Amino acid sequence: MASLGELERSVMDLLWSAPEASTANDLRDRLASNEGPDHAGKDLAVTTVLTVLSRLEKKGLVERERGTRPHRYRAVSTREEHTATLMHEALGTAPDREAVLARFIGAVSDAEAATLRRLLARG
Amino acid sequence: MLLTAYLLALLALVLAWPVPVALSRARWTARSPFAAMVLWQSIALAGGLSMIGAMLVYGLEPLGGNLLAALRRATTIVLGNESPGELHFWHLFALCTAALLTVHLVFTLLLTYARIVTQRRRHRELLALLSSPSGALDRTWVINHPAPVAYCLPGGSRSVTVLSDGLMEALAPEELAAVVRHERAHLTQRHHLLLWAFEAWRAALPWLPTSRLARAAVNSLVEMLADDVARRSTPDAVLVRAIALVAVGSADDGERPPGAHGGSLPATMDNGEDVDVAARLSRLLTPRPPLGRTATAGVLTASALLLAVPTVLLLAPGIA
Incomplete structure (x- = not known):
């Protein structure tokens, strides 16, 4: 049995690649047919998928379409948008600059970049 | 007491402006980042301590000859619900500012x-x-x-x-x-x-x-x-x-x-x-080359002294 964390990952991967909103049943079927190395979807109950979806909803990653039965779920932002958010935080260019993640190199100015290019060309 | 307050205020001022400006321009820091880091921490701590300490000592001045005695007297006043008649407006103002800042x-x-x-x-x-x-x-x-x-x-x-x-x-x-x-x-x-x-x-x-x-x-x-x-x-x-x-x-x-x-x-x-x-x-x-042993020891000693000065100014008169 895969852990909740791994399931969250698999569910998000499915939602990110899905063109439209999916029901918990759809997701369960697609997880069960996944030929991934960890066989995350084997013997998966729909209630487990619903638990995972509600956790993801609480984290603000997934939203439920209103007024449909059964509920249909979709990803709030694309994978690329989330990655860009992480990278902005990591580079200290996010509006909220308080993550204080020590990073290898922050953003550099254009002038600095030009100097560095010369340095690299030289040696 | 008043002299202590003035000395602490002076230290707070020096640590708030000229010292950090000089240190941020110093070139030796790149040679011994560890020593520089210790010094910055000491400046920040000593700066905060002397800033708050100066206001505290000034505010409590009428209550005793030293900080500890004045604090004891202040406790009696607060606990005994006595009127702090000796304290004038500026004393109370300094005490409130010290408390708010902390x-x-x-x-x-x-x-x-x-x-x-x-x-x-x-x-x-x-x-x-x-x-x-x-x-x-x-x-x-x-x-x-x-x-x-x-x-x-x-x-x-x-x-x-x-x-x-x-x-x-x-x-x-x-x-x-x-x-x-x-x-x-x-x-x-x-x-x-x-x-x-x-x-x-x-x-x-x-x-x-x-x-x-x-x-x-x-x-x-x-x-x-x-x-x-x-x-x-x-x-x-x-x-x-x-x-x-x-x-x-x-x-x-x-x-x-x-x-x-x-x-x-x-x-x-x-x-x-x-x-x-x-x-x-x-x-x-x-x-x-990194700073020599003497220079590094000098920076570390200076850091320790920076912290010791406000601490001694605050506590020593009461203990002695």
């Missing part, structure tokens, strides 16, 4: 901590969905992004180093190893605690030159300390190349049209508070 500093420290922890948790949640563990490197995650990015995410036993695809492509194996050693040094030397404390200090007193300069200096010093760890097992030239490649790569990435590859990054420094890459590179390109 609360403000502690509160900002805790608030900054809470904010950082929340943001880090959120970052970690997203990271778990978006990155995969690196096969070859322990506690290292790889995220799919074309810009060369490396950073570490502190969190006790769950601390991780994060590398981007772009970084792995741009760097040769030995350069990559240098970057990973640099990031691990941040984690093992607990640099995030220093960054947190100085960020809180700046957030609490943004108008004070010392808090702004100290934060910028500390940001820069932790990078130098991590570079020095990487240098133990990597030739300087390799580290220089890694730094230059990453810096240029992230600048180039910002020049591409946005959205072309899922989120480009602005490459300009937004407020000049970022770590000075040039300073970091120049100490690798033209290395100067």
Whole structure:
């Protein structure tokens, strides 16, 4: 049995690649047919998928379409948008600059970049 | 008592402006980042202590010949509900300011901590969905992004180093190893605690030159300390190349049209508070020997004295 964390990952991967909103049943079927190395979807109950979806909803990653039965779920932002958010935080260019993640190199100015290019060309 | 208050106020003033300005311009700090870091911490602590201490001593002056006696008397007044007749407006004003400043500093420290922890948790949640563990490197995650990015995410036993695809492509194996050693040094030397404390200090007193300069200096010093760890097992030239490649790569990435590859990054420094890459590179390109033993001992002794002076001024008259 895969852990909740791994399931969250698999569910998000499915939602990110899905063109439209999916029901918990759809997701369960697609997880069960996944030929991934960890066989995350084997013997998966729909209630487990619903638990995972509600956790993801609480984290603000997934939203439920209103007024449909059964509920249909979709990803709030694309994978690329989330990655860009992480990278902005990591580079200290996010509006909220308080993550204080020590990073290898922050953003550099254009002038600095030009100097560095010369340095690299030289040696 | 009054003399003590004036001496503490003088110390607070000196530590708020001329000393940090001089230290942020000093060139020896790049030679011994550790000693410089100790000195900055001592300046911040001694500055805060003398600022609050000066107001406290001034406010309590009518109540006793020394701080401890005055504090005892003040306690009797408060507990016994007596009228503090000896205290005039300016004494009460100084006491209230000292109390408010103390609360403000502690509160900002805790608030900054809470904010950082929340943001880090959120970052970690997203990271778990978006990155995969690196096969070859322990506690290292790889995220799919074309810009060369490396950073570490502190969190006790769950601390991780994060590398981007772009970084792995741009760097040769030995350069990559240098970057990973640099990031691990941040984690093992607990640099995030220093960054947190100085960020809180700046957030609490943004108008004070010392808090702004100290934060910028500390940001820069932790990078130098991590570079020095990487240098133990990597030739300087390799580290220089890694730094230059990453810096240029992230600048180039910002020049591409946005959205072309899922989120480009602005490459300009937004407020000049970022770590000075040039300073970091120049100490690798033209290395100067670290400070001698005497000079280092001098800096460390000065740091200890800075802390001792306000402490002695506050407590010694009462104990003697």
